[in-house]
Amino acid sequence: MRDVSVVCRELSCGDPLSLDAAVGGSGPIWMSHVDCSGSESTLKNCGSLGWGKHSCIHLIDIEIHCSGHRRSKLTGGPHRCSGRVEVLHEETWSTVCDADFDQQDAEVVCRELGCGLPVEVLGAAAFGRGEGQVWSKELQCRGIESEISLCPTSSSLRLNCTHGSDVGLICSGHTRARLVSGSDSCSGRVELQYLSEWGTVCDVSWDMRAASVLCAQLKCGSAVAVLGSDWFGEGSGQIWADVFDCEGNETHLSKCPISSWSRTACSHKQDAGVICSGSLMAVHEGRVRLSGGMECEGEVEVYFLKDWRRVLLDSWSESEASVVCRQLGCGSVFSFSSYSTSSPEHSHMCVTGFNCSGSEAHLGNCSSAQAVNCSSRDQLSITC
Incomplete structure (x- = not known):
């Protein structure tokens, strides 16, 4: 972070916030093993192996975040995403009266600071009494603005507000998500960033609905499979054991309700992958779902030849069933059986002939499937 502070200062970009590994740089790599004291006026005055000397690849380029010219900040809290709200007006930082600050204002402050969503708004100087001015304006944010300077304001009616009423704010801190160690950016081990720290996700707190939200957030389509650490390897560092209780249609994980799961139940051997x-690991063919209203139990339907089709029981074995359960993030296979249906929407074509070893990530990797007439043949039901 000492190195980051030098860069932020040199660029007139405020204070250092975070540093991360970044993928996707190109061209020469100029510095490695950078060693700044933090007081240098320019990065080139810092120690290194020498200009252009390195043993690096672009997969470990560095990305930094500076505070920039933000008009809001949180001070007095345990980390930069919680604390007393202060706004910059005419080059002076002022606190905000708790009676003039609402949920919409909080959403904008958290967004501007890259701190996710507001968790709690606290009044009565919960993070200590500020100094200097109490802002004489009332924020009237709609909640959709990208920064506080874009919010309308009006004159506050509470001209006698004191620092005893300074408002405080706790933001979620959740900022970014990524999939790593897969074949591309749309497959891999799930990693989330809280503040400046990346961590993995425990598979006991992760399901297909959360995976679908993550895929949409990353502009990667929908979830095809939820997998354990045996697919994308074990991560390192923090394990985020938050349980994302998503409906599946949210646009961002931060919009899902979050509850807590005991971190003692998790290790990196349980890192979730998606x-x-x-x-490129997943063509649309081979997506699977269960009908009947239960998440991990029901009639098997597979997306095959551009349509959802029921699966015939013949040629089906425990190997194929284990792939389905894995793909759905539903553990291991418990049982599978036959059922008959006269449902007209599934009376035309079914699919049969999947030939799996049992270790595949999803049915699309299994060979020999073919579409056949359903007629009155037994179709497949599974319990994971």
């Missing part, structure tokens, strides 16, 4: 439909 394959999205936008990945």
Whole structure:
């Protein structure tokens, strides 16, 4: 972070916030093993192996975040995403009266700071009494603005507001998500960033609905499979054990309700992985779903030849069933059986002939499937 502070200062971009690994740089790599004291006026005055000397690849380029010219900040809290709200007006930082600050204002402050969504708005100087001015304006944000300077304001009616009423704010801190160690950016081990720290996700707190939200957030389509660490390897560092209780149609994980799961139940051997439909690992053919209203139990339907089709029981074995359960993020196979249906929407064509070893990530990797007339043949039901 000392190195980051030098860059932010040299660029007149405010204070250092975070540093991350970045993928996708190109051209020469100029510095490695950078060693700044933090007081240098320019990065070239910092120590390094020498200009252009390195043993690096672009997969470990560095990305930094500076505070920039933000008009809001949180101070006095345990980290930069919680604290007393202060706004910059005419080059002076002022606190905000708790009676003049609402949920929409909080959403904009958290967004501007890259701190996710607001968790709690606290009044009565919860993060200590500020100094200097109490802002004489009332924010009237709609909640959709990207920064506080874009919000309308009006004159506050509470001219006698004191620092005893300074408003505080706690933001979620969740900022970014990524999939790593897959064949591309739309498949891999799930990693989330809280503040400046990346961590993995425990598979006991992760399901197909959360995976679908993540894939949509990453512009990677929909979720095809949820997998364990045996697919994309074990991560390192923090394990985020938050349970994302998503409906599946949210546009961002931060919009899902979050509950807590005991971190003692998790290790990196349980790191969750996801394959999205936008990945080269997953063609649309072979997506699977269960009908009947239960998440991990029901009649098997497979997307095959551009349509959802029921699966015939013949030639089906425990190997294929284990792939389905894995693909759905539903654990291991418990049982599978036959059922008959006269449902007209499934009376035309079914699919049969999947030939799996049992270790595949999803049915699309299994060979020999073919479409056949359903007629009155037994169709497949599975319980994971």
